[in-house]
Amino acid sequence: MNHHQPNAPLTINLADVNRDSLALVGGKGANLAELMAAGFPVPCGFCVTTRAFECFIAQTANAERLYTKLDGLTAQNLTDVQAAGNEVRARLRQTEMPRAVAQSILHIWQELGRDHAYSVRSSATAEDLPYASFAGQQDTYLNVRGAAALLEAVQNCWVSLFTDRAILYRLQHGFAHREVRLAVIVQRMVESEVAGIMFTADPVTGNRHIISIDASYGLGEATVSGIVSADLFQVDTRKNAITKRQIADKHLRIQALPQGGVEQVALRGAERTRPALDDEQVLALACIGQQIATHYHEPQDIEWAFARGQWFILQARPITSLFPLPQPVPDDKTLHVYLSFSHFQVMTDPMPPLVTSLWRVIVPFGAPQGTLENPYLTAAAGRIYLDISLAVRHRLLRHVLPRVLRNADILAAQALDEMIASGTFVNGPSVRPTSIARFVAPLVAGVLAQVLWKQPQGATERGQLLMDRYVARTEAQLRATPQGSARLVLAVGIMRDTFTHIVKAWFAVPLTGMLANALLIRVARSFANADDVTALGRGWRGNVTTDMDLAVGDLADLIRQSPPLLAHLSQTGINPSSLVETAREFEGGAAFV
Template sequence: MDSMEPEDPDQDRGASLGASGSVFVRNISKIRGDMVPEVGGKAANLGELANAGLPVPPGFCLTTAAYQRALSGAALEPVLAALSEADAAGLDRLSEIATRARSLVLDSGVPAGIAESVRLAYGELGDNVAVAVRSSATAEDLPFASFAGQQDTFLNVVGVNAVLDAVSRCWASLWTDRAVAYRTTNGIDHATVALAVVVQEMVDSTTAGVMFTANPVTGNRNETVIDASPGLGESVVSGAVNPDHYVVDTLQGGIVSRTLGDRQLEIRAVPGGGTERLERRRSADSDVEPCLSDRQVLALVELGREVQEHYRAPQDTEWAIDPAGKMWLTQARPITTLYPQTTRKPPAPGEHAFLNFSLAQGLTRPMTPMGLAGIRLIASCVARTAAFDVPDPRSGPPPYYEAGQRIFFDLTPVLRSRVGRVIVPRVFDVMEARSAALMRGLFEDPRFTVTIKTPLKLIRHVGPVAAKYRVPESVIRGLFRPAAAMERVEELTAELHKTLVVPGKATSHQRLAHVQRILGEEVFATVPQVLPLPALGFAMLALVRRLLGEQAPYSELQTVLRGLPNNVTTEMDLALWQLASEIREDPDAVASMVGQTAAELVEQYRAAKLPPIAQSGVARFLGMYGHRAVAEIDLGMPRWSDDPTHILGVVANYLRLAEGAEAPDQQFSRAAREADEQVARFVARARAKSPLHKAVVKIALDRTRRFAGLRELPKYNLVLGLGAAREQLLLIGNELAAAQRIDRAEDVFFLDLDDVEAALAGDDRRDVVAERRAAYQQELRRRHIPRVLLSDGTEPEATAVGSGGKQRRGIVQPGTLSGSPASAGLVSAPARVIMDPVGAHLEPGEILVAPSTDPGWTPLFLTAGGLVMEMGGPNSHGAVVAREYGIPAVVGVPDATSRISTGQHITVDGAAGTVSTETP
């Protein structure tokens, strides 16, 4: 921790130790924004503001070298080691260790040489000037973590001895419980963090507060939000007062809304040092004047604009107005909660709405750069087939956008189309119901009025796809020759396998060309040839409902979809269950595996040391399904064949199923029988109407049972192609790693295709990989992901317009959460909240609570007692699979993973679409 100290500990003593003359002290005016390691985030930002000519109170900064010198004898190494162990153990001892660290820091005090530096610098500000002493950590006010309020601030400090005492307490505040927990949560190494201390002249403010140069609630970049209160800004920053609240439209320059606070509390500086809290009682009918005039509000907005323009990003600022009316900036940092805007601007002017395609696919995590590159190629293939102009396939088609390393599509043409408004929300009603509600809410927005009133444009783009892939022929074949339709599906899958083969002796340049061919030409071709069949199956179910009316209630129609044949995902899950069943027949194998962690089982598998029946069975399963993965549409994600941790963990989970419990394969068979029985009942009801009704209903339900399960096949084939492309990219990565242009083969997934070409030509791409890995890790920590994003940054779900004037899903009554009914049934059991299924532990019978699911999650469904998902609709992936297995499920439950905790006893009513936290 002593790397920044001068060689001679006392070389600065007795020298000119003014605000810029010591390694321990820096004048704020001499600080630059790139000096974070030396002065911390707060001081670096203040220095940057001051150098930009913005109004910052004068002062100085006690550098991190001072902190390191003071703590050189504090023996913090055992504390750091204990914190590392506490992190791994789940933070159980965190508070105790933090208290120990604070005591060590306070006991160390301020060394004499450093104290002398502070005396001289403080003296240059004037005689006993009132100052604010503020912590400035090296891991603070960063683009991904603001650390606001994590370390201490001391206001109206008067006299050098009081300043030195505040400095020592600031150093100790680096080790408060909240600061240590915050660093742990954000994955920041405690050993790498140091603290500087800012000492600035106090602004004895008449009014102070905070200002966000973008709306932090809605995300709107064209609104500035100001909170203000009389007195010192501490009352606003700490949340001790209900402040005046102003929202300003920065495009029009007008105040959109003004809400006055209650003025119950005011914090003021006390002569001689310290602050006081003035509490006032006000009657409900007493008049309260705004603490800012309109002129002051707009002047603050202009000041905020200057700060934002300097940093080229929205800023969270603190400000104060002195008795002379001068405005001062006392802080500026990035607004870390804003979701990033799209990486490119729409070509057409006006407001645009972007739909989060990643969430529609059940993917909450960001995608790797190569994963995004792969999706761009596939999207370009789709767009070209649909007669869209795609100038550069590697950049994606015109409607394709990215934000926050996730996929978005421009929804504006749908909102402006009369036909689009009818069709697309209905599709999302069954895929991702909350997105559908947001779309309908935007129908009322005057910025998205209908301008396309005929279906001609839609036909112009859908027609070429239907013609090229003979979609009408597929539908007719499925309707009248279902066996031939299934044979054609098998032929298509076999043809796809052939197109994915790459010669073993291909060069890296040739492999890259094959990747572009596979993703840009081959994998989409099976989608329009297979998808019409499951669409026909669901259409036939809708026909039965129309023919039978009240005799075909929704719940009974859903029973028809249970235990569907021809579903590649359920076939995969049952194959994994069959593997576990074979292992269970060997008691010694079970005994050796049940007590092991998933990571230990993987190690044994790779060393070929699993019990023989398990070793061969896992190898066989991975040979068939090893191309699948969690978040599998991202080709940068390891496949199960790369990392079988998830699969072996699920197998171990299956082995814990109690003897005598109904096995998942038996449940599936029972569900299929119940579906057949329901079909027979529908046919009998139709017979009572007429022989024609009977014939039509029988044929319709046969097609539903035969084809509905194929809904998983297009994505399965897509993932086959992604797996083949990933295999080729790993081979290229091996070559680049050997040539030291990247560090390891897997780094290739943090490049895109252009980068790979450059690396093959000789460019070193290690710095690019490091930068993108860091950005990816930051995005992995993001919990809130918008479903729809407007081009001004607004999230409609966070505004009144997003609800379309209707009650949003969520808490309908105390103790009850609501979503979309997905799979009928009632179950009460402990919840298990799982954010990532890899290595997850799910006890048989527990209710799985997840943000979303894709086929990589479904092996967990076999032993789950029920399912609750934040995403999805009645026909989303998780809902369909839950129905097939006969487990109650509710999907589209807002914030389910934060409102429900592991171990909490909950009741899932899959028919009503509710989740109760109290057992009825």
């Protein structure tokens, strides 16, 4: 492995690193240097650069053969991963650190103060990134004292790039082993009285207005590694108020030893349940978290420490587990609730940007005049979401909407009921009555027509005929329009009118069915429950869901008649498409395909 950094330094002071030094100091090093430059309280230290790692690998015997073996691994074969990892780690432990690298480390260490204790942590070039954190994949060494211990800790960090879990993580996330290099961050040790983790957005609910703080006594390793149950504090940044205090039974703390290393110390009595932070400290820490998140323009996962009346930031990285916010993000500073239109339509796979944009054009309801894409139909992670906040804040619609939704998605309806019951959406802007009337009036008229005089027989065929005629008419209009801007303008106009046309002409039919189902449940509740009525509906002729279920059942019956085919299709860890493509090779496979 040679990335050609002949002029790069072997070590560099963190104060001399900038945010663009990722290739030299890794993700963690670049983030810490940026925080330090921005004025946040980051402990001083230095970085053993990726060039030093490259020199170490170059000195390792048969390094190319080891990388070739890693390149041939798959995440499914854990035995091979473990064997290759053991071999690589053993070879790296036998390799002597290059003399120039060792001298450079000891020189900068002596400049910072050889009598201090240090923390030694890995910083990979594919670490603490917005799309992959690599959190906990490499090793950390605390309270390192003395030259020999420092050099040993640095080499152990290099070796930890090839732990089984680090190898698997790269395989699962598509990172080439040869392209990931490791820097090592060496910082003055903070012998903290209290330490922990802070998320500037709630990692459980995704609420960007809630800061979540875990805190425990001693060094932060106890909280980060999950050895103790930490105190939990949550702060609502809109009110600058603590909204949750969950004080844990903290049975131990980790503290530094005078001669180096750390130890676990048991806590006793009232100290176990005493809050690790008081309210003033919680709010002060949350304020620092807000500032860091503002600096990076996205929520952060932060490791922090408190010692001798001072806060220290030990690490900050993006929270990669948060589901992205729907785009565009509203600018009205109020809380919004979104309904997954994609899941509502059983379209759970992500869609390309062109398709999401098309949906936002096709559904025009509520879009301001002159706006091409509907601001109330948003996109997140390739899925479509409907902003129903205005409807939820309306006095009438907040009660009607969950009932309507219950006919399509009971879980979504229950979640909406809980959200409305919380009182969060009582105040604020709501949908205008005139807007409701313009939308609802044609549907009400259509439902009444279906109930009073139109016959349900043939409704599906009539709907299909309506759509076929509409498609034929629009195709004729497009063909009659010259190519270029005129045709494009016409196409956009057709897209904006299509949904409205279909809804007014045909949506009353399924809406009538939903209403009839709800009325049937109400009428039959004295002798049948809602599930019985639903089962009755699934047995009606022409029910698409039932027809699909029966077809799947027929396939299952066919597969069970051929044990070889059943064994083939039951394999795990193989792409299902590949299994289907090769099914013809087995008895009964041709009929199945």
